[in-house]
Amino acid sequence: MQSMLGKAANTDWFGPLVVVIAAVVVIGAIEPTFLSAFNIQVLLSAIAVNLVIALAQMIIIAIGQMNLSVGAIGGLVAIAFAGMMEVWGIPAPLALVLALAIGLAGGLANGFIVAKTGISAFIITLASLSFFKGLNLGITEAQPFYGVPDAVKAFGNTNMIGPIPWLVLPAAIAGLGIWYLLAKLRIGRQILAVGGNPHAAELSGISIFQTTVWAHGLSGLLAALGGVMVVARLQIGQPSIGDDWLILSFAAPVIGGAVLAGGHVSVAGTALGVVVVAIITQSLVLFHIDPFVVQVVLGALILWAVGINRWREVRVERRLRGAS
Amino acid sequence: MSEVVLQARAIGKSFPGVRALDKVDLTLAKGSIHALLGENGAGKSTLIKLLTGVHRLEEGELLLDGKSVQFDDPHAAIAAGIGVVHQERNLIPRFSVAENIMLERLGPSVLSRVDQATLRAEAKRWLDLLELDVNPATPVMRLSAAKMQLVEIAKALSLRSRVLLMDEPTASLTPHETEHLFTLLQRLKRDGVTIVFVSHKLEEVLQICDSVTVLRDGRNACQSQPMTGMGRQDLVRLMIGRAEQIPAWETRDRTTAPVALQLDKVSTSLGHQDIDLTLHRGEILGLYGLVGAGRSELAKCLIGLFPLTGGKVTIDGQPAAIGSVAEALNRFGLGYVSEDRKQEGLVLAHSVLDNAGIAVWSKLAGFLGFLKNGQIRERVLPAIERLEVKTPSLAQQVGLLSGGNQQKVSVAKWLAAGVRILIIDEPSVGIDIKTKAYLHELIRALADDGTSVLLITSDMPEMITLADRIAVMDGYRLTGTLVNDRDYPRMSQGIMNLIHGEEQDAA
Structure with missing residues (x-):
């Protein structure tokens, strides 16, 4: 029998959790302001937004594909959300519903085209990235929308309880929702089944078409939620929102143990992956390190994470061979 | 004849460059076990895929209870009561046994909550029926090949199909597991289920099947004939158009020729243990075993795809540490024809x-x-x-x-x-009978000219046709080596004894 620790070490969340705890302890000891209420609030805001973005990618990784258009959808939704409120004076709740509908529609379109044509999602979403970004720039002419209502600004910049910002609420709902969907609902099991072995899933009567469209629809919806949250946080509808989401959206799920070939993802792991990235980014700021280094560190982190995942796979394979 | 459940009429199918099926008929009676036979590439799997909605039916007609049907996808076939165990494994590796068995019945709508406890209880019933002792919560990636196969059978049984197609269901089962499966199939048959049984083990076919359809080169060699009065040789004649024949080539003995490749107590990272093997110059050494015995895996280790963990490999008398395929080819003249x-x-x-x-x-x-x-x-x-x-x-x-x-x-x-040493893995998979005979002559001629051949095949006649000596592998170990005297019954019996020796003792 393996010890409790041995079992925990085989889970997806154990590695990132150790990194998070170690980082908090070390950085907190060197720089006590790291644990100040203000800094925790800043950290949590970043984590909340990035978690939603990472989940938008994670659901597509689960089905064994990639969605390059997560940021473009988020950006288009962001300017649409702000624009509808500024130009047409639509009340915020209605603008929110319409904005989410735009993201959902974008995702469904991705899924429909991928499933119908059989062309790889990489290419389809590369094309739709360009399409959505073009719409974005065409509408805004690269100028931000400034007319964001105060209620929305407040939601993105005030706290719910103690140092916990309101933004954590939608992120937590999204995280729990996606976890429940993947673990408990038929559609979630279908998504993982198709990611794990599409051929077998199809022969079992699972509709690849339906499953693919669902996954991309959810991805679009989450990307839209991310876009809206960024607008609330930045207090403007900036056309460049979403431009820098791509690396993070892959990094967090992969750090959290997701298998890029599909069939296996972890919401808890992805959330911890987001936390790792946020802490590293934040501490580089605290220690006055050139922000451009963040990209380098993020790249190294992705390599490290896929290396760990690969090593775990090889170990499992060895053990299986030895047992048979 | 009793009530007909499923009938296929004049079914045809073409792939680019190949006419896979041509005007094939099949009639399945209720409550019978029907053998579907044919050589590799004769069109059995294609026919099964057409009957189960994997391929779309474009030529011919399918009648279910006398009514014309068209299956657009596998789901439609399952809904109509046609279940199948495909030849390839079709399981989701990270999903539990229970979830794999119940995969198409996770809930009424896509937003239904999946009740794992019910799934496990339901799956357990079917596992018990097969006397398969695995926890339904185990991920299938942790199971052995034989258990995975049994899980697939449990899955097909759980659909309670009226017509159950099984493509080589016994390929990786032990004799004991096979016997148990047969008892179960007999029971299903009494309950009115129609079973289509595909196997290249003719003894099994003769044991349990009531009627037989044979395909040869994509056509009916016989259509739904009763099995009574048929013998092994009759089936073989139908399958290959002549009686089973080992060409009357003279036996060769190359054991006095210099040693080309020698393995001395080799063990590998894939799990092989203590493999001793000697291949002489110009010799054809057969490596026989069941699916999953570790033959192709050994080949892949030898050409440097996976590392060795012990023992010694010598090529032409020189110790050889092969680290990559490029090295195997360029330094040692060792090539591998993949299955x-x-x-x-x-x-x-x-x-x-x-x-x-x-x-x-x-x-x-x-x-x-x-x-x-x-x-x-x-x-x-x-x-x-x-x-x-x-x-x-x-x-x-x-x-x-x-x-x-x-x-x-x-x-x-x-x-x-x-290359001077060639490893050939399943050379005649998906090849018609004439080309196969010709390919055999070529391999023999290559060996006569001095190329050493390590031949991996699951096709017993092919093995006995070609090999000079036959090494038998089971469970990643060598269980023995026979000198091939080209006497088919004696050699095949000897080989099967080496594979099943231990299990029969234990049973």
Whole structure:
């Protein structure tokens, strides 16, 4: 029998959790302001937004594909959300519903085209990235929308309880929702089944078409939620929102143990992956390190994470061979 | 004849370059076990895929209870009561046994909550029926090949199909597990279920089947005949159009020739233990075993794809530490013809020249890596001509050639590269009978000219036709070596004894 620790070490969340705890302890000891209420609030805001973005990618990784258009959808939704409120004076709740509908529609379109044509999602979403970004720039002419209502600004910049910002609420709902969907609902099991072995899933009567469209629809919806949250946080509808989401959206799920070939993802792991990235980014700021280094560190982190995942796979394979 | 459940009339199917099925008929009676036989490539799997909605039916007609039906996808066939155990494993590796068994019944709508406890309880019933002692919560990736196969059977049974098609269900089962499965199939039959049983183990077919349909080269060699009065030789004659015959070649003894390849207590990272093997110059050494015995895996270790963990390999008397496929080829003249032509052997979208020349590129590449097609052609052409590859030109796309010619190209690749030791894995999978006989002569001729061949095949007649000696592998170990005297009944019995020896003692 393996010890409790041995079992925990085989889970997806154990590695990132150790990194998070170690980082908090070390950085907190060197720089006590790291644990100040203000800094925790800043950290949590970043984590909340990035978690939603990472989940938008994670659901597509689960089905064994990639969605390059997560940021473009988020950006288009962001300017649409702000624009509808500024130009047409639509009340915020209605603008929110319409904005989410735009993201959902974008995702469904991705899924429909991928499933119908059989062309790889990489290419389809590369094309739709360009399409959505073009719409974005065409509408805004690269100028931000400034007319964001105060209620929305407040939601993105005030706290719910103690140092916990309101933004954590939608992120937590999204995280729990996606976890429940993947673990408990038929559609979630279908998504993982198709990611794990599409051929077998199809022969079992699972509709690849339906499953693919669902996954991309959810991805679009989450990307839209991310876009809206960024607008609330930045207090403007900036056309460049979403431009820098791509690396993070892959990094967090992969750090959290997701298998890029599909069939296996972890919401808890992805959330911890987001936390790792946020802490590293934040501490580089605290220690006055050139922000451009963040990209380098993020790249190294992705390599490290896929290396760990690969090593775990090889170990499992060895053990299986030895047992048979 | 009793009530007909499913009838196929004049079914045809073409793939690019191949006529897979031509006017095939099949009539299945209620409550019977029906054998579907044919050699590799005869069209059995294609027919099964047409009956179960994997391929769309475009020619011919399918009648269920006398009514014409059309299955657009596998789901439609399952809904109509037609279940199937495909030849390839079709499980989701990370999902539990229970979830795999119940995969198409996770809930009424996509947003239904999946009740794992109910799934496990339901799955347990079917596992118990098969006396399969696994926890339904175990992920299938942790199971052995035999248990995975039983899980697939449990899955098909759980659909409570009226027609159950089983494509080689016993391939990785022990005799004991097979017996148990047969008892179960007899019971299903009494309950009115129709079973279509595909197997190349004719003894099993004769034991449990009531009627038989044989396909040969995509056509009916016989259509739904009663099994009574049929013997093994009758079935074989129907399958290959003549009685089973081992060509009357003389036996060869190369054990006095110099040793080309020697394994001394080799163990590998894939789990092989204590493998001792000697291959002489010009010898054909057969490596027989059931699916999952570790033969192809041993080949892959030898050519440097996976590391060895112990023992010694000597080639032409020199100790050989092979670290990569390139080294195996360039330093030791060792080549491997994969059993999986389409995935591992050939680049289907490329030309014959590119495929046959791929192994000589590194030798011919000039300054800055330039390759001259003329030079490659010079090296490749003799091999292509020698193997009589039928292709309109060297520029022809390999994917458009027939299976037999594709296989010749994958052998030609290594001949062009000048290998002295060739490992050939399942050379005649998906190849028609005439090409197969011809391929056998070629392999024999290669050996006569001094190439040492390690032959891996699950096709017993092929093994006894070609091999000089036969080593038998089971569970990643060698269980014995026989000198082939070309007497089919005696050799096949001897080989099966070496595989099943322990299990029969234990049973």
